[in-house]
Amino acid sequence: MPAITLPDGTVRQFDGPVTGTEIAAAIGPGLAKAALAIEVDGQLRDISRPVEQDAAIRFITRKDETSLEMIRHDAAHVLAEAVQSLYPGTQVTIGPSIENGFYYDFYRNEPFTPEDFPAIEKRMREIVAANEPFVREAWPRDKAIRFFEDRGERFKAELIRDLPADEEISIYRQGEWLDLCRGPHLRGTADVGNAFRLMKVAGAYWRGDHRNPMLTRIYGTAWRDQKELEAHLHQLEEAERRDHRRIGKEMDLFHIQEEAVGQVFWHAKGWRLYTVLQDYMRRAQTRADYQEVRTPQLVDRSLWEASGHWDKYRHHMFVATVEDEDKTLALKPMNCPCHVQIFRHGLRSYRELPLRMAEFGACHRYEPSGALHGIMRVRGFTQDDAHIFCTEDQIAAETVRFVAMLSEVYKDLGFEHFRIKFADRPEARAGSDETWDKAEAALKEACRTAGVEYEYNPGEGAFYGPKLEFVLRDAIGRDWQCGTLQVDLVLPERLDASYIGEDSARHRPVMLHRAILGSFERFIGILIEQHAGKFPLWLAPTQVVVASIVTDAEPYAKDVVARLRKAGLTVEADTRNEKINAKIREHSLARVPVILVVGRKEAEAGTVAMRRLGGVDQQILPVAEAVSLLAEEAKAPDLKRN
RNA sequence: GCUGCUGUAGCUCAGUGGUAGAGCACUCCCUUGGUAAGGGAGAGGUCGUGAGUUCAAUCCUCACCAGCAGCACCA
Numbered sequence: 243m244p245a246i247t248l249p250d251g252t253v254r255q256f257d258g259p260v261t262g263t264e265i266a267a268a269i270g271p272g273l274a275k276a277a278l279a280i281e282v283d284g285q286l287r288d289i290s291r292p293v294e295q296d297a298a299i300r301f302i303t304r305k306d307e308t309s310l311e312m313i314r315h316d317a318a319h320v321l322a323e324a325v326q327s328l329y330p331g332t333q334v335t336i337g338p339s340i341e342n343g344f345y346y347d348f349y350r351n352e353p354f355t356p357e358d359f360p361a362i363e364k365r366m367r368e369i370v371a372a373n374e375p376f377v378r379e380a381w382p383r384d385k386a387i388r389f390f391e392d393r394g395e396r397f398k399a400e401l402i403r404d405l406p407a408d409e410e411i412s413i414y415r416q417g418e419w420l421d422l423c424r425g426p427h428l429r430g431t432a433d434v435g436n437a438f439r440l441m442k443v444a445g446a447y448w449r450g451d452h453r454n455p456m457l458t459r460i461y462g463t464a465w466r467d468q469k470e471l472e473a474h475l476h477q478l479e480e481a482e483r484r485d486h487r488r489i490g491k492e493m494d495l496f497h498i499q500e501e502a503v504g505q506v507f508w509h510a511k512g513w514r515l516y517t518v519l520q521d522y523m524r525r526a527q528t529r530a531d532y533q534e535v536r537t538p539q540l541v542d543r544s545l546w547e548a549s550g551h552w553d554k555y556r557h558h559m560f561v562a563t564v565e566d567e568d569k570t571l572a573l574k575p576m577n578c579p580c581h582v583q584i585f586r587h588g589l590r591s592y593r594e595l596p597l598r599m600a601e602f603g604a605c606h607r608y609e610p611s612g613a614l615h616g617i618m619r620v621r622g623f624t625q626d627d628a629h630i631f632c633t634e635d636q637i638a639a640e641t642v643r644f645v646a647m648l649s650e651v652y653k654d655l656g657f658e659h660f661r662i663k664f665a666d667r668p669e670a671r672a673g674s675d676e677t678w679d680k681a682e683a684a685l686k687e688a689c690r691t692a693g694v695e696y697e698y699n700p701g702e703g704a705f706y707g708p709k710l711e712f713v714l715r716d717a718i719g720r721d722w723q724c725g726t727l728q729v730d731l732v733l734p735e736r737l738d739a740s741y742i743g744e745d746s747a748r749h750r751p752v753m754l755h756r757a758i759l760g761s762f763e764r765f766i767g768i769l770i771e772q773h774a775g776k777f778p779l780w781l782a783p784t785q786v787v788v789a790s791i792v793t794d795a796e797p798y799a800k801d802v803v804a805r806l807r808k809a810g811l812t813v814e815a816d817t818r819n820e821k822i823n824a825k826i827r828e829h830s831l832a833r834v835p836v837i838l839v840v841g842r843k844e845a846e847a848g849t850v851a852m853r854r855l856g857g858v859d860q861q862i863l864p865v866a867e868a869v870s871l872l873a874e875e876a877k878a879p880d881l882k883r884n
Numbered sequence: 885g886c887u888g889c890u891g892u893a894g895c896u897c898a899g900u901g902g903u904a905g906a907g908c909a910c911u912c913c914c915u916u917g918g919u920a921a922g923g924g925a926g927a928g929g930u931c932g933u934g935a936g937u938u939c940a941a942u943c944c945u946c947a948c949c950a951g952c953a954g955c956a957c958c959a
Contacts, residue, residue: 345954353887353888354888355888355889356889442953442954443887443888443889443953443954444887444888444953444954444955445886445887445888445954445955446886446887446954446955446956447886447887447955447956450955450956451956452885452886452955452956452957456886456887456955457887457955458887458888459887459954459955461953461954491895492895498951499950500932500949500950500951503949503950549959550959551959554959555959558957558958558959575959576959578959607958607959609957609958610885610886610956610957610958611885611950612885612886612887612954612955612956612957613885613956613957613958614951615952619958704959705959706959728959755959789919791916791917791918791919792916792917792918793916794916819915819916820917820921820922821915821916821917821918821921821922822917822918822919823917823918823919823920823921823922824920824921824922825919825920826919826920827919827920827921828920828921829920830919830920831920837919839918839919841917841918842918843918851918851919853919858919858920859919860918860919
């Protein structure tokens, strides 16, 4: 006699086990039609499954976000059926829902190509139109294994074998086709709807392990209706439009070429952006009481052995030898061991702690070729790196200070929202469990003190310590992990860093590794995509162009340029033999924020006609006024505050 | 690194078993034009690299390099 509690608090009694479908029908025909699935005591289930005991329930309709995930999961099943019916002999593996869609991994000798998509999609739409109900069956383990093995589905059989012994093996049928699946599912294939599209194919390792066979993965996107699908496709176009590689080329910011794979040739305009950002960061860290240092690029192998990096990352380091000397050196892949050397140089007192040591550290890592991506993932990069040597007692206060500094920087750079993840011990790690207990506890305590809220990111810590990851949200809703704060009790030990305490004895400092931007290369890539190349004035590679209308105004245009330059602005004169329309068009396409147009009138009156990027109107100003206005606007945000 | 795809002028791309084309950009000439393309002429490429097949390869085959997407990686 289950008593079913509805979300509004009303309770309904039923005589015996009752399915979600029946409950919905008892409430009303509208709901019976709309209900796709049911949540029983917070657990999502098939609507066709009976509820046997008292429970609080909630129906999932198409309006719920939850339905999206189910639509995608079901779409993956529909895809798998379509593929197996069109390409016999293809083995199925897994097919989950993911952000924005779904995928299914198949094993097939010949990989799929996008040319196969129209046929597969057509078959999928037929399956959706047939509206086969999803029927759940519980099978004995042996039967399930035998069934899939008999069909030559060795991956599925392996999955079942690896399921925990006490787990029920559930099979979902849709018409003739069936799949091992935990569920839950929608009512039938028609609930998937038609707002889906196959997107791309890619290789993927079986179980994500590069030692396993490569499967062929088909990605799709699926939504509740056509409008959502179109919005998503539009978002993809938007991301492509903002691609930093494309904009970097268009705006002449940088390039990369074969002779220096994974390393950036910064052109004048890109380098201006870089230096403006670096100057800003230098001021920020000076305000926050950091001391800036500089350490060598090439460091003897012995230091990397001592730090533990040689062991773990040797194959990702650039190694150099000298013919006349029997030495092996490595281009530094990170700065911490070098910073410890400065810390160790001479006796340190507890009075010097916390000691905040910063470096715009140029690092090199031999990243796998497939990981490289524009200037976002490179082999030569510069970190806004710093190490804070402090006592355990100081971790909390330093965390508070760091989060404050980082928040200000992100805000100044135009990112209002960020979130924090707490990454704890990875499987492969240095240091004892006690050390990790201590480090994790200290960092959690620091977060509590700082009033910092975080999500967990289990097993993703650095090999020497737990870390906080700071994740930005950009203008089109994408997340970028940039900042980090890592507690390290291991490296000071390994490299024997110590200070003299109040008690005249030697003590181990704690090292906090921290970065805000991460690397300049990657962060500038993010900035480019955030602004779609239309930078705020202080960051713009070319801030102003003075465009003359007639030859007579040329000397005046050059004079205006000189005055703007004197005020510290980056300015170009455009006195080419072109019509003003063409000049406006070109500089607008080049994303120059301000165009000052000068003709005979302006030359005589000592004025400029100012036009903003994206605007259509103009503003006539005396030169002096334009110069002071733009100079003020072009100040970095921290300088405006003073 | 793995799987798939791609590599032709500075950029975006077309094209063919008989050593190549467009638009934009560039140079020069005409034009002095008032807020998103004025007109004309010209120059520019050993078709990613190397080997093979062929009378003949930018095109076919193989290897390598690089790029793109995804996976794996990211101290």
